[in-house]
Amino acid sequence: MRSNILAFALGVGLLQLQEALPAWPLLTVWPLVALPLLWPACRRSRWGRVLALLASALFGFSWAALLAAQRLHDRLPAAWEGRDIQVVGVVAALPHGFERGERFAFDVESVETRAAVVPRRIMLSWYHGWLEDEWRDGLQIRPGERWRFTVRLKRPHGNANPLAFDYEAWLFERGLRATGYVRPQAAVERLDDFVVQPAYAIERLRDRLRRSFAAVLGDAAYSGILIALAVGDQQAIPGEQWRLFRQTGVTHLMSISGLHVTMVAALFGALVGCLWRRSERLLLAVPAQKAAIAGGWLAAFAYALLAGFAVPAQRTVYMLTVVALALWSGRHLGASRSLLLALLLVLLLDPWAVLAPGFWLSFAAVALLFFVGTARLGSGRGWRATLAAWGATQWAVTIGTLPLLLLLFQQFSLVSPLANAIAIPLVSFIITPLALLFVVLPWPPLLLVAHALLDFLMSGLDWLAAWPMWEQPAPPLAATLLAVVGVIWLLLPRGFPARWLGLCLLLPAVFWPAARPAHGEAWVEVLDVGQGLAVVVRTAGHSLLYDTGPLFSAESDAGQRIIVPHLRAQGVRRLDTLIVTHRDKDHSGGVVAVEEALPIGRRLSSVPELQPEPCIDGQSWEWDGVRFAILHPVAADYQRQAARSNNMSCVLQVSSAHGSVLLTADIEARDEQALLARGAGRLRSDVLLVPHHGSGTSSTPPFIAAVGAREAIIPVGYRNRFQHPRADVVDRHAASRLWRTDRDGAVRVSLVAAGLSVSAYRNEYRRYWHGQ
Structure with missing residues (x-):
């Protein structure tokens, strides 16, 4: 049974790595083929057991694919993105406040706009802003209320960067099949104060x-x-x-995690058992032990509901359910069977749980506790034994989750x-x-x-x-699996020979070196930060950050959410140069987070408040055989008031023997003309970062011709309010191969000896839910 469950889980996980779902006929035929192979009589021979494992994996793959196909069917048609749609529905979950608004899940009951198609559950943001008084006087929303809204929606979309949080997967797992906002100028109406349903009542x-x-x-x-x-x-x-x-x-302690749900179950179960034993009639009806099990499970279930039945709480409830049923029936399933049955139940109900880091960490932690606890059974009683058991538990969880923490987050707390x-x-x-x-x-x-x-x-x-x-770069999967073996070896019972070898197996994951280009080569990564700009340039021994992305809210920016985690995952511990091109918040919004997280050797900017060295045409330097040159603005521009901060954008050219990249930030037509006047020949580059996100104020034909780039990259946000890039600007770059961060995710330019190459993250890491 245990091997079959693991094979089923492997099949579920394999489905989540697919770029597209299998065709419907295959999804219906495969389970019919796999099911007979699971019959006990088929597993008596060695080959029968092998076939049973393959059938279990195929069954898990097909089961996850069927549920995924059903969820994908509930989608927002592309034709209805960005259009006004009037809907009636219920506020389905606890609203979360943010600066000047609230965000909440919304169950759509009916669509009143003719011919419009809207998914059953969507995520809405309501920006009240100037409606502060009205908001306080009655427009506040509460769960369970029925409202009529006019909304604008878009398909689920998130920033796509290597080793980063997949927001689209997060929405997909929770069944949120579109995101959008309530139209501020349209009338809104509360239709019912409360819709009677158990979920809304909770x-x-x-x-x-x-x-x-x-x-x-x-x-x-x-x-x-x-x-x-x-x-x-x-x-x-x-x-x-x-x-x-x-x-x-201690992040796991500050939310309702498996530990808290288990703790509530244990405390309430102990209380029920203690009180139950005081009544002879109750003891004759039901043994105190069974009453305690039932009471503990009910308390855990109630607490999980109170917590919104979040995914970590769900997993714990499922696990406790398996254990409670086993104990109630008087059967001892053993630690491994209980854990694997809980795993099976989780994946049957939520096959996308494997996408969440918490899934791996929670099951790994419980497995480690079982492993260490089993090894220490009968080790003694008294306070010394209790203290030793507590220390062993802390050691096991700390060292045992280390490989996963390095793979998923590239850091752990000492x-x-x-x-x-x-x-x-x-x-x-x-x-x-x-x-x-x-x-x-x-x-x-x-x-x-x-x-x-x-x-x-x-x-x-x-x-x-x-x-x-x-902190260190993310180790490869092979090093992580080797570290997992090392952890198991290290945590074997005392007296087992050569346990120290486990530490040796951990070393590759813990000390995995950062990948860097060779001397004379450079990697230029245009990160997907939405409507903004952030570019990381790495040479053999140096790192440069060109702009820090947008400010999302008072407590969130691209620096903390995207740039710093990306640099950490790539092994960048120091920035030799930070360039903040100009004042606009979509380029300078993350500067504080970057400066707090990393030591910075040199600062260049056109923004005096940042107290940098001003970027001026003529500045140049060389790192590891790669040349960097500032081409704009000129010193005289600082003496006169620029019409727009865009006109002060720092322009950087990165060039080597293998190619060149021109980074232009938000320069406009007048700046392009000035660059041409100062020397059109020096603008020649193989790759062009399209100025001002493809705005109509930039990308003049003479400038494009002077650069002569065969690759053009547009950093732009998905369905942004500025409608960048403009169609006519895209047409002007027809001679270049065009890349867009909203469509392609992060774009990487490699100036290497094998030749200049450009790749996009969404092309290399495509999943069936992306863009759906």
Whole structure:
């Protein structure tokens, strides 16, 4: 059974790597072929067992494909993107506030615009902005309300960069098949205060509890953490606190995770068992042990619902369900069977769970706890044995999840064992129970005590966060699998010979070197940051960042969300030069996050407030056989007031023996004419970053002809409000092969000895849900 479940999981995972789904006839035939091979009589011979494993994998592949095809069928037609559509539906989940608005899932009940087709569940943003007074006076939304909106939608789309978060996969897993916003000028109407459905009732309860927490705590520094621990609203935690949690390795504790659900089940089960034993009649009806199992499971299920039934909580409930059924029936399935049955249940209900890092980390952590716990059975009693078991558990989880953390996040906290040793008992056994007790018994001192304990904990974490984190490039899959073997070897029971060999197997993943171009070569990566610009240039021993992407909100920018994680994944620990071309927020929005995360050797910019060295035509330098030259602006431009900040954009040319790239930021027609007047010959380049995102104010024919690029890259956001790139500008670049970050994702230019080449991330990493 165990090998068949693993084969089924392998088939499910294989489906998620496909660029396109198999045809419908194959999806219906394959399960019919696979099912007979799973019959017990077919597994008696060696070849029969092999066929059964192949059938299990085929069944998992087909099952995941059938569910995926069903979800893909519910889509927004391309013809209805960006058009006004009037819909009636229900606010399906807890709204999350952001600067000047709210975002929420919306279940569409009917479409009132003739011929329009809209998916059943969508994600909407409502920007109230200047409607502050009206918003407070009655336009606030609550879960379970029925509304009539006029909306504009687009298909799910996210930034596509190597080793980055796949937003489209996140939306697809949650069944959110379109995103959009409520039209601000159109009339909105609340049709019903509450639509009676169990799911909406739970969301309304979560909303009421969130409001009650906010009423007691007000603007307290850590109120968002308590709200997240009670009702699963992680959006309530500020970004600065998330950064602190990542640096100390306690992120898993600050949301409703498997640990918290298990803790609630254990505490409530123990309470039910204790009270049950006090009644002879109840004991005769149902044994106390079974009552405790049922009570613990019900408590876990209720807590998961209160948390919004998020994916980590779902996985824990499924796992507890398997264990509870086994214990209730009196059958001992064993740790491995229980874990694998939970895995089977998760993948049957949610085959896209394998796309989430939390899926791998949670199952790995539980498997490690089972592995270490089994090895230490009968190791003794008393406080010394308890302390030793606790230390072994901390060691196992820390070292055991290391390969996954390096593969998925390229970092881990060196102080994580110490931080978790303090935080786990405090958060799991005191702070979280106090927050949940307030849910049942709304007595304000409970929250005040919990907040005081959080204040104490955060002070300790703030001190631990000063310690450095281990950061490195993402190791390849082979090194990660070797490290997993090393972890298992290292955690074998004491007395097993040569356990130290496990550390040797870990070394390739932990010390995997960063890939760099050879001397005289350069890699130029135009990142997909939406409507903005960020370009990373790497040579054999140096790194340069050209612009820092857009500012998304008061707490989010491209620097922290895209650029810094990308640099960390590529092994860039220092920027030799940072160029911020001009003042516009779509180019300078992430500068603070970049400066806080990395040491920077030299700063060039046309923005005086950044206190840089001004970029001036004539500046040049050479790194590792690659030449860099600033071509614009000239020194005189700083003495007169430019009509637009775009006219001060720093233009950089990167050239080597293998080709050249011209980076133009947001220069406009007058700047192109000035560049031509100062010397058209020096503009000649093989690759051109199209000026100003393909705006009609740039890309004049003489400038394009002078550059003569055979490759042209347009950094542009998907369906942006500026309607970039303009169709006539695209036509002007007809002589070049055209790349667009909204369509192709991150674009990489390789100036290497084998010849100049250009590749796009979406072409190399295409999945069946992309663009759907």
